[in-house]
Amino acid sequence: MTPVDTAACEAGREPLDPHALPPLPAPLLARLADCHTLPSLPAAVAKVLMVARRPDASLFDYAAAIEEDPALTLRLLALANSAFYARHRREASTCRDAVSRIGLDATLAAVMSFGLARPATAEGLDLDALWQRAIIAALAARHLAARLCPERAGTLFTIALIQDIGILAAGALDGDDYAALTRAAADHDALCQAERERYGCDHADLGAWLAASWGIPPHLARGIAESHGELAAASPATLCLRLSGRIADGWLTQTPGRAFARLIRRLDALEALPADSLEEILDELQAQLPSMAELLEITRPPQRDGHELLAEAKRHLFMQSLALGARLDAQQAELESLREQHAELEHSSRLDPLTGLANRAWLEQQLEERFHRSRAQGKNLAVVFIDLDHFKRLNDRHGHQLGDRVLANFATNLQEMIREGDLAARYGGEEFLVILPDEGVTGAEAMATRLSERLAIHPVARVDGESLHVSVSIGIACLDDADFRDARELIDAADQGMYQAKRNGRGSAHHFIPPP
Numbered sequence: 001m002t003p004v005d006t007a008a009c010e011a012g013r014e015p016l017d018p019h020a021l022p023p024l025p026a027p028l029l030a031r032l033a034d035c036h037t038l039p040s041l042p043a044a045v046a047k048v049l050m051v052a053r054r055p056d057a058s059l060f061d062y063a064a065a066i067e068e069d070p071a072l073t074l075r076l077l078a079l080a081n082s083a084f085y086a087r088h089r090r091e092a093s094t095c096r097d098a099v100s101r102i103g104l105d106a107t108l109a110a111v112m113s114f115g116l117a118r119p120a121t122a123e124g125l126d127l128d129a130l131w132q133r134a135i136i137a138a139l140a141a142r143h144l145a146a147r148l149c150p151e152r153a154g155t156l157f158t159i160a161l162i163q164d165i166g167i168l169a170a171g172a173l174d175g176d177d178y179a180a181l182t183r184a185a186a187d188h189d190a191l192c193q194a195e196r197e198r199y200g201c202d203h204a205d206l207g208a209w210l211a212a213s214w215g216i217p218p219h220l221a222r223g224i225a226e227s228h229g230e231l232a233a234a235s236p237a238t239l240c241l242r243l244s245g246r247i248a249d250g251w252l253t254q255t256p257g258r259a260f261a262r263l264i265r266r267l268d269a270l271e272a273l274p275a276d277s278l279e280e281i282l283d284e285l286q287a288q289l290p291s292m293a294e295l296l297e298i299t300r301p302p303q304r305d306g307h308e309l310l311a312e313a314k315r316h317l318f319m320q321s322l323a324l325g326a327r328l329d330a331q332q333a334e335l336e337s338l339r340e341q342h343a344e345l346e347h348s349s350r351l352d353p354l355t356g357l358a359n360r361a362w363l364e365q366q367l368e369e370r371f372h373r374s375r376a377q378g379k380n381l382a383v384v385f386i387d388l389d390h391f392k393r394l395n396d397r398h399g400h401q402l403g404d405r406v407l408a409n410f411a412t413n414l415q416e417m418i419r420e421g422d423l424a425a426r427y428g429g430e431e432f433l434v435i436l437p438d439e440g441v442t443g444a445e446a447m448a449t450r451l452s453e454r455l456a457i458h459p460v461a462r463v464d465g466e467s468l469h470v471s472v473s474i475g476i477a478c479l480d481d482a483d484f485r486d487a488r489e490l491i492d493a494a495d496q497g498m499y500q501a502k503r504n505g506r507g508s509a510h511h512f513i514p515p516p
């Protein structure tokens with residue numbers, strides 16, 4: 001008896017530890033235990049599986065188990081002599097020839113697929129679609145593995161082929177209800193999501209459980225459990241498996257261009273597969289699918305041209321990138337307008353609405369900063385406090401509205417005569433304040449004189465055809481006049497200067513120096 005080449009069958013033939021598989025939710029397990037219509041394997045297939053579980057099984061043992069079923073034998077021979085194994089010139093004429101040519105894993109896969117392709121308990125399920133997905137995925141997994149992990153090609157072919165047997169189990173559990181779930185799901189991911197909501201797990205977990213209950217070698221059951229999930233961070237073998245399902249879905253969908261565009265984007269991000277591989281794999285699939293479908297007696301999957309398919313996918317990607325660009329432009333414009341609005345708001349929060357000059361809060365903040373900067377740089381700074389004279393009388397005589405106009409006109413005059421770098425603000429009511437950086441008392445007094453002269457020339461309003469002039473009382477304080485602790489004390493000094501100017505008879509300026 002020839003012992004089986006265990007290296008070729010992987011190290012996964014130890015008895016299956018049920019804890020190695022994701023645990024199924026308890027209510028689901030209870031329902032599975034009560035279900036008498038779960039897919040089972042024909043007796044001959046079950047026998048082959050029993051052989052597969054024995055660590056000392058030989059090719060001869062496999063062949064002997066298969067030969068017990070003449071139909072199975074004939075189909076296996078047909079597979080061994082098919083295009084997939086065409087490199088062998090001599091025809092396989094015995095079951096043993098067939099098993100040794102195909103390999104143990106692929107024999108197991110073939111035997112199981114022959115046994116499963118026509119289960120009795122599949123009410124309402126589209127079995128053709130299921131097996132079409134299975135064979136496309138199986139071939140895709142093998143071709144992917146040839147590029148990413150060649151030593152696992154046979155195993156991945158088998159796992160990919162039976163990765164969806166959980167669908168048969170769910171179909172047996174819930175019949176038409178589950179079939180309706182499969183029809184309502186937009187794609188495989190959506191089906192998995194719906195299954196998780198209904199059962200607490202998806203059909204990959206269910207399939208692994210079913211496979212384990214049949215006694216399928218543990219590494220195959222584990223592979224089924226891993227067939228769904230993220231592509232990123234998956235091992236090369238798991239990546240082949242997960243990609244195989246997505247390739248099959250793309251192949252079978254009504255809009256393959258879109259599906260492959262999505263896949264290409266994901267593959268580009270992963271950088272796991274050489275650029276041209278996908279087209280080669282699609283071409284290989286197209287060449288092999290018809291005979292594979294014939295062998296399993298299922299309807300041929302649609303014909304696809306790899307080159308055209310990927311060209312369409314790239315067109316989709318291009319359109320998507322254009323749409324994305326347009327969306328980004330729109331977002332950029334929106335961001336720009338928000339920035340402008342924010343800047344406007346910020347600007348307006350600094351201004352006094354009646355006069356358009358800086359408001360008191362902004363002036364105080366600015367003066368505080370300039371006070372410390374000038375101090376640190378050893379520079380002087382003057383504060384000029386201006387109060388309109390007899391403004392109450394003006395309001396009482398001509399009305400509040402005219403009073404407002406006077407304030408606004410006065411502000412314009414003030415703004416026009418100060419220098420760049422100075423800051424004029426409305427401090428409150430009819431009080432104004434000007435900061436003169438780098439200026440001492442001489443400059444501030446000159447500015448006060450210019451202002452008074454200007455007000456004497458330029459009327460601030462016209463009433464009944466008559467020019468209305470105002471005078472101002474001005475207080476001046478300078479940074480180097482005293483040891484001011486902060487900007488507040490400087491303003492207070494200028495304020496006192498202004499009151500002294502009022503006491504002096506108004507219409508003049510007074511430089512106030514606090515007593516030491």
Ligand SMILES: Nc1nc2c(ncn2[C@@H]2O[C@H](COP(=O)(O)OP(=O)(O)OP(=O)(O)O)[C@@H](O)[C@H]2O)c(=O)[nH]1
Pocket residue numbers: 354387388389390391392393395399400401402403404407428429430502506
């Ligand atoms: N129209 C108008 N009047 C204002 C505004 N803010 C303050 N006032 C008025 O300005 C007047 C200020 O009066 P007072 O503080 O008595 O000072 P004054 O009449 O200018 O007299 P002196 O300062 O002593 O020359 C008050 O009648 C306030 O109602 C404003 O925004 N618009």
